[in-house]
Amino acid sequence: MPVLSVQPGAGNTPGSRYEATGWTDSTGNFWLFGGIAYDASGQFGYLNDLWEFNPSVNEWAWMGGSNLTSCPNGTNGTCGLSGVYGAVGTPATTNNPGARASAATWADHSGNLWLFGGLGFDSNNSKGWLSDFWKYQPLAPASIPSFPFLPR
Secondary structure: OOOOEEEEEOOOOOOOOEOOEEEEOOOOOEEEEEEEEEOOOOOEEEEEEEEEEEOOOOEEEEEEOOOOOOOOOOOOOOOOOOOEOOOOOOOOOOOEOOOEEOOEEEEOOOOOEEEEEEEEEOOOOOEEEEEEEEEEOOOOOOOOOOOOEOOO
């Protein structure tokens, strides 16, 4: 996993992408997750990176996920990193949604960010329509965000 820059910075910018998903949190920050794009090594595929944009300083912070798709040359965007689910309902810094596009998202009144499904990769790195359900707590005290997998 690459080193994260959880502090906003002028040099932090997510790459262009399509079918990404996003939220606006209770403080007005914008969050961006995944989508289909070129990764940091120039390979095209599905992403699972998480970014936060703070409009008060006009800067992005890379909050989690990978900057790589794990796609070998010639795969034409048909790959991405698999999800790491961990124990149902238990937050862990090792939990991470698999790479995906077209997921449903919403933010609740407690400031949690929710992610459901999309087209992407499960824990076995099988690509398909997902029905997994994730909760992210942006204000949780952790150096790396955790994504507890919650039952439907």
